[in-house]
Amino acid sequence: MRIRTLVALLSLIFVHGVVQAEKQMIDYFLPMEPQGPLVSEGIWGNPNVLPRDIKNGLEDSTLESWCYWDGAIVKADDDRYHMYASCWAQTNSHSTGWKVESKAMHAVSDNPIGPYKHIGGLTWPDWQNGKGGNVIGLRMHDGRYAMVTSEITSGEVFVSDSPDGPFQLLGKIEIDLNGFNPGLARYGENNKGAVKNGTVGCMANVQILLRPDGRYMIVPRSTAIMISENGILGPYKIRSEPVYKDMPEVQKTNMEDPSVWYSGGLYHMTINYHLDNVTYHLTSEDGIHDWTYRGIAFRNDIDFFKYTDGTVNHWPIVQRMTVFVENGHPTHFLFSVIDSRKGEDGPNDKNGSKIVIVPFDGEAFDRDMQELLEPENTNVQ
Template identity: 75%
Template structure:
């Protein structure tokens, strides 16, 4: 009996030690960002931008290096059956300031590349026949039935456009419907007039349902297809969490990998983004640490060159073969109010590679340890 007790105590000690070791070695999401392999020479001359964004790879992501035509914003990547990478985003003429651009002149567009990191070639607007192409908070995704879908919100009410081809044409399917389910309307729609849906992210859940995370970072689920109705089933997932701001959080991004759901939510006041996880994407969301800070060095090239973008927003995640492989960021080389019309400032979409296999493996280990000690 004494030997058995000794063995059991040893196992407990080893378990606690292993858990403590794992906790002490815990990484935050930003630790898994990888250096960007330049797709062309790093350029300083003849392109727009403050010195903090120079030299840079103008072939990374989506950019108009001469700033003669477009500023780019938002965006998500879909890999199609043609093995090409299709980016669905928005753009506005550089004759607009940033504030005027996204508020009144933003249009939905499509770009394509042979590689996830770029360069992406702008192929055109995706629904110029509808409200002159208006689109904000634009993302793209593949539907459960195989069709391609684009979502627009913020400057529109929250519409879905679909196509059988990743190249379009995209036709208006309808407007997202929301069942408030006893919750406040503001959890599904932006609190400011005209109360459009805002920051809409749509995720195809492994269980076949569609899930929306809007600006509020609440969870909305549809049992009946991509248009909904989406029933609000939670409050803000971070509500009441110690150390997490409870107001003015926005730009949530959501993805599924490694057997769990991940969400990041941005707090622009301090330029910091928080990372959360849930086993079922609905209940028991846990805070996992800082996803990234704007002043971090994660826009780093393989030769050690680092770009710093004062504005880093609208992050989305590209998942391939079950793991996140690239993060998309909408960036500006100056503060928003300094990005005027016909000047040397602008915005683009930067794509940063990510070690998703290691990230998912480590997250699974943490959750397994937590589940073991919970029982």
């Protein structure tokens, strides 16, 4: 363990005031191929996000109905790409929208980058009027489709035999504390991030991974690893403290929005420091132990959202980074974005939010990660 950590540290260099790996995850993102003409007229947004491709990802370009947030993509047997995400009426501010009025939603595309068509109607109309936050989707080990909601709900799972629904409540995620602080799994009532009177409230930022060993793994906001041997509802046994706890390269406060996936023989995690819109990349060989800092996954102080013709959009707020894996490699990442600072996105104005999708060279990324690991594993033996 000490030798592996030393080798990882020796591979770091100092760039722009931040310790970074020589080749980092951020280097594998690709320019976005426009799915239609770049548009400036007749759509919402400050000049910093114009012109843009309104057919990339998911957006209501005229803000007639919806603002979008969260999201994950599932490719179904019909060869379509199904996005499960959150939305709220544009008559709400961003703050009211995600905290109070957020609904679970479903959209479909023939292309992973979009455009995604919002399928109307509430995804689960018979449960809390369709309420949903931090919404993600996934394909379960038994082949059924699942949607998960957290942050403004307790951490519920809805399932369907079809990617188009209807989705029915399966139950609430159960946690086996295993001697750990309950705050690692669930946050206090009213989302204040505290455990009150020995009781706990909502889960938050829940990401569920189908492990190749047949188990389910949850990474919530805290990044404590949780493993279920008994299906998607758990109980999930907490197996660790926050995985970045002893990493000097990673911030220790204001961390959120972890994403997790398995590719190239490694478990990968990204975790966002939202005050600076910078996201860190970590890896582990078993997904539980020995998580290692690998550098920067994303940062917002560069020309990141770039099209193939060189046009760049600068989104002031970029959060909820999630991954789409196809044929064993990450191929696209989803980002929830706002054209203004939070608090400036009010009801019935020209500011809004959408989901942007950026392509990623996952084959090269996985190959290079394996090459990076070879000397580390040699020194450990």
